Amino acid sequence: MRQAAVLSGLGSWLPPQVVTNDRLARQLDTSDEWIRRRTGIGQRHIAGPGIATSDLAIEAGRRALKSAATDRADCVIVATTTPDHPCPATAPMVAAKLGLGTVPAFDVAAVCAGFLYAGAVAEGLIAAGTVRTALVIGADTFSSILDPEDRTTRCVFGDGAGAAYLRAGSPEEPGALGPFTLGSDGTGADMIMVGGGGSRQPLRAENIARSDPYFRMQGKAVFRHAVERMSTAISTAIEGANWTLDDVEVFVTHQANLRIMQAVASHLGVPPERFPVHLDRVGNTAAASVPLTLVDAASAGTLRAGQRTVLEVLTEVVDGVTVGLSARWSGRGETSVAAVDRVG
Incomplete structure (x- = not known):
């Protein structure tokens, strides 16, 4: 029987710095009412100095592993548009910091769709028998690529990371x-x-x-x-x-x-x-x-x-x-x- 990828653990991490709409209103030509009416957003978390995308991904990945009651994964896929560096990929660094050794690790660049693209890749690897488990992480520090004077983007985007642990299982299982x-x-x-x-x-x-x-x-x-x-x-x-x-x-x-x-x-x-x-x-x-x-x-x-x-x-x-x-x-x-x- 073809193996399915089964979701068995989740984890997340948000940087501690919170930027409210009122704070943005003091910096830009905007207001809390304007932002909420057009976007529904009241606040966002922003990575402070010295915090990179890998830092968020590592913590989210660690919590997903804990949620799945394991400390191992056969591969790590990081979906991001804001990697730590253009080269090398962020995922191998995340895998190393999580103590996963030299497992296959790579990035997926599909912006907001990145997490689901990474999930599709992980599902394919599991179905093919290449790996039995995969840690899939979506992480971005979009604040690092926003124009500080552009209210249309600064009001919308925040930073954070979320991770899912997938394992091989039956297509009929809950979570497949x-x-x-x-x-x-x-x-x-x-x-x-x-x-x-x-x-x-x-x-x-x-x-x-x-x-x-x-x-x-x-x-x-x-x-x-x-x-x-x-x-x-x-x-x-x-x-x-x-x-x-x-x-x-x-x-x-x-x-x-x-x-x-x-x-x-x-x-x-x-x-x-x-x-x-x-x-x-x-x-x-x-x-x-x-x-x-x-x-x-x-x-x-x-x-x-x-x-x-x-x-x-x-x-x-x-x-x-x-x-x-x-x-x-x-x-x-x-x-x-x-x-x-x-x-x-």
Whole structure:
């Protein structure tokens, strides 16, 4: 029988520094009311000086291992757009710091969709028998690539990390990951982009003035695409799992914007209460968004063992990638929830 990847542990970490809307209002032309009305966000956690993406990933990974009652993993995959360095990858450093030795470790760069892409890769490795366990981490310090004068991005993004421990098991087990729905649309690459620093616009002395090192976003265009693509991805993933919308008890979506989540729920005809909200306290944490929401929902009791759950995200940078995943949440009862911390 083909091995399935079974979710058996979760962990999260948020840097301790909290930036409220009121604090941003003192720095930018904005207000708490403006931010909440447009995004639903009240605050976000920001990595302070000396805190890198690997630091967040290591702590989230450690807690996921503890949640799964193990100290071993056969591979480590870190989904991030903000690695510690362009080279080498962040994942091998995370694996070493976690005491996992020389296991296979690599990064996945798919921005907000990164965690689910990394999960799909881990599922494939487990199904092929290459590994039996995998630690999948979504971690980003988006504050490091935001223009300090751009309120449209500074108000939205926060830093954090979330991790999931996957093990080989039966496709019939609670917690077994179901079908993934993956796709991309490279024609929308300019909607969300960091223009400078790549091979197209290298950061060199002769052209540094023309190379924009900051994250830029066309908010209105992203909103329109997000509602359509997220709704389609959810429907496709549910169809692939032979479920109906009524079968799904929890929809864990990328926490980009509360209005997007509400529009998707309305488009699908699903009560918004079935969409856990976490961004009001942490903002859009990019690759960490989905696992952080899973941890928060499990800790709050919204997500319980045996529930049918759909994870979904529309990436917000580069390719307009749509990702859907259906799964029956497994958890380990009260032990699992107690082992993961909501906030650093």
